[in-house]
Amino acid sequence: MDIQNFKAVADRYKVIFFDAYGVLKNSMGVLDGIEQTFHYLMEREIDYYIVTNDASRGPKALAQAYIDEGLEMVSQDKIISSGMLATEYLRLKVRSGTVAYLGTPKSAHYLQELGLHTLSIADLDLTDTDDVNALVFLDDEGFDWNHDINKIVNLLRLRNIPCVVANTDKSYPVSANEVSIAIGSIADMVEQISGRTFIKFGKPDAQMFIFAYDRIQAAMKVGKQHILMVGDTLFTDIIGGNKFGIDTLLVLSGNTLKSSVDEQIHLTGIVPNYICDSAVID
């Protein structure tokens, strides 16, 4: 497929959904020049949202990370994260008791703000689990894998409680050459061992897109044909956007390499409407 100019494509839409990692930022921080993209969108009155598989922090803290790097236009109301959907689920379905979590205290902070009682898996006592009414996989950091993943497997033998995966990603980059296992992979392993069916949130699931879409509608009515999803990954951003019925644009600044993009599209049958080198406008 031909490589297109990002600005020319963006001009055709009223709203743009951006994936975060590989599109707006990488392991070094936000991409050089990405603030021009946002200035351009604001100038042209094109609205924008960050639609991201992330449950390591709440939306306020996620936005702050952009603001700290000079992108003050990425405010909390522009953030749609898989962690927000997981938290919404827990609020609706787990009305009492404690939510045990895997992750850092920071990842649990957002749950606590919304009134949920949380307990780190590290502090869980397997002889006293009666009050634990849900389990949530938030982040791959903040606990001892050897000890605490085994503890979870045994918790699920004791208690038939809902298990929520707040980020379905399998791995994520931590430097130019290294990746880390994401909490989605750990959740898949535990699901396999336990035989249970977990409740999972994150692209490509349509719920992410619908959550974003509903937020737009609250502000103004925009048909799906006026929305563009910009992402770096065929299997999450592009297939998810396609299925939701919006147009999709693949950037080559992250997971998908220019050298293999045509082969990948051919093999998977996942076809974006456009391909651009990156979302940076210079």
Place this chain on the structure above:
Amino acid sequence: MDIQNFKAVADRYKVIFFDAYGVLKNSMGVLDGIEQTFHYLMEREIDYYIVTNDASRGPKALAQAYIDEGLEMVSQDKIISSGMLATEYLRLKVRSGTVAYLGTPKSAHYLQELGLHTLSIADLDLTDTDDVNALVFLDDEGFDWNHDINKIVNLLRLRNIPCVVANTDKSYPVSANEVSIAIGSIADMVEQISGRTFIKFGKPDAQMFIFAYDRIQAAMKVGKQHILMVGDTLFTDIIGGNKFGIDTLLVLSGNTLKSSVDEQIHLTGIVPNYICDSAVID
């Protein structure tokens, strides 16, 4: 878990979503006495929708099947089917050319009504596929499996087009003792052989529930806590409703047997809020 009285549970909600097969009807037609249930709901001003994995006909024809059996209150606007979502996708994303389909002429009728140009896989000529811009799996009937499923596999080698599965069910009952393979299983086989990623519509996917929810909101504002999903299958109706954040009720008049319900809930970790013998009110 305890078996509850359906009427007593229904009283607590403002809207009820019903699965069709195993809940409202079976291989013999609509369940004896199910019209009482609808009369009761109308009397109590509890709204209701049929949320069904079905792409064998459009919503009008699906409603007519109830009306023909005396349930005139199941009108077209009460029907939410996976086929409607698939058609909506095709309308938004396939703006020109032909949609090849597997299924009966009746299953394609709804696509044609919405302005799509369709071609039965039986009539497809593999030497003339340039105009085929999408493939949709609608129904397991209406084509020669030996010949036409092979034709599809070869079509996908020629054309990298979106493949839409309009009903993800694996099998369905055709009599008290026999089942038929559903189009979802055929689609899974072709997906496996082709290596492509198909776009799938049907419970437990959240999109079904959101489509229904959006229709309610158009009429009146109802919070999720006032909606109940009633289904006979843990893996579609109950896990789907749970994930969407609404309450769920499992009936024992279909797929799930009383003798194994506790074991199944234990093994899968999919827990409904309530269990009832059936949705019939007598």
Place this chain on the structure above:
Amino acid sequence: MDIQNFKAVADRYKVIFFDAYGVLKNSMGVLDGIEQTFHYLMEREIDYYIVTNDASRGPKALAQAYIDEGLEMVSQDKIISSGMLATEYLRLKVRSGTVAYLGTPKSAHYLQELGLHTLSIADLDLTDTDDVNALVFLDDEGFDWNHDINKIVNLLRLRNIPCVVANTDKSYPVSANEVSIAIGSIADMVEQISGRTFIKFGKPDAQMFIFAYDRIQAAMKVGKQHILMVGDTLFTDIIGGNKFGIDTLLVLSGNTLKSSVDEQIHLTGIVPNYICDSAVID
């Protein structure tokens, strides 16, 4: 990886296992010049066997197809097929009653020769299944898919019998540009719907290689380091040979294209010891 000369590699081994399709023959018949390869091997006293996923015919009929094309050195004792393993299983484990089969009469002929009582699925009466003690998937031809695959699903609801898959291949080429769905894919679909665990025979499973190895040992003692597997498919021939502990050679005359071989090896981690254009010696 570098492309090597087949003759130079073959010289280093005492026994060579050949895959059939894509290595010795294609949709047009045996490869031009492949008889030179066999003459060379005989001259150098390198023994050879055909190790093939095929249950469409017994070993005698498989050999005859080579002999008919002038390769009289491919006699019955040189053939190791997945169908032979499946038949061996049925002989050992199904000591009485009838074996129902999907396939052509020709595919069932070999079972009958070994004393098994067979019944084509086309002739099976679902009201009279007491005598059916096993089901075997032999070939994708010889039955009506619409009618008979549904019949099998219902047979398995009535009878908890062993289900044997005599060829695990997913598809096979029928002309330069077209493929057909293989019986392995149909078996996978039925296994998925029924929830049962089927007994499967075919590369990459070690049993194929062990069967061949045992046949060699009966003639002469040869260590694994002296055996080479030659195949055209990473996922069956090469990974299977590697796991069995013998050296492996990938040819580019079948399933694997020269243009993508390095990428495929990189992505899958399945690494042959050698790559050659083909097994033809000129």
Place this chain on the structure above:
Amino acid sequence: MDIQNFKAVADRYKVIFFDAYGVLKNSMGVLDGIEQTFHYLMEREIDYYIVTNDASRGPKALAQAYIDEGLEMVSQDKIISSGMLATEYLRLKVRSGTVAYLGTPKSAHYLQELGLHTLSIADLDLTDTDDVNALVFLDDEGFDWNHDINKIVNLLRLRNIPCVVANTDKSYPVSANEVSIAIGSIADMVEQISGRTFIKFGKPDAQMFIFAYDRIQAAMKVGKQHILMVGDTLFTDIIGGNKFGIDTLLVLSGNTLKSSVDEQIHLTGIVPNYICDSAVID
């Protein structure tokens, strides 16, 4: 199915293969009275082997654990473990360089005895991996999961080397009520993330049974109809023995509970020839 008397069944065979965990021992050590079983077998000249998914130690150390508990008849030559097959593979296919391993020093000891150069993943330096020619998953203990599983994922991005799973079990009991995640589950997670195809050893794979069978043949010729596999798990011992073509006996002293055995056999279609309470003869 009826529960049979173990002694009466054993009498009909010349060789018995025993699974270890759940059959001969549990978390407390060897089962009370199991020595009578061995005395009986020796008296009747029925040969026996332990066929076990275990790579935590070499065969000598595995045998010693029985001898230490008074079962001196379970000598090293009676042990067939998945770790032995994995080691055999590494000896044949990795002729130079270093084998990186996950596991305890004790688990690597057997590899070293056979002349392989090993390196614990804990000691691996990702900037110096040129000499690492294989990776083997031996045991879930002996390394830091947070740090070292991530290290493996990154090793596989640097080096396209064979990855060997020396025990495919998903979990194992550590006390009457608790289980631990087995190395097979960790390997599955890494395989999923890396996209590579791993080489796996362990029941139900036929290679375990063939290895045992070959050892018998070295001593005396015994047909498959005279061999019985005794195990506690349908998905490994029973399906594996069935596929290999030998008779199978399920004991209810381990993984499979009396209360659910009939349901499990019905759901999976995996049918043992016999069921006994345990392999203990009193």
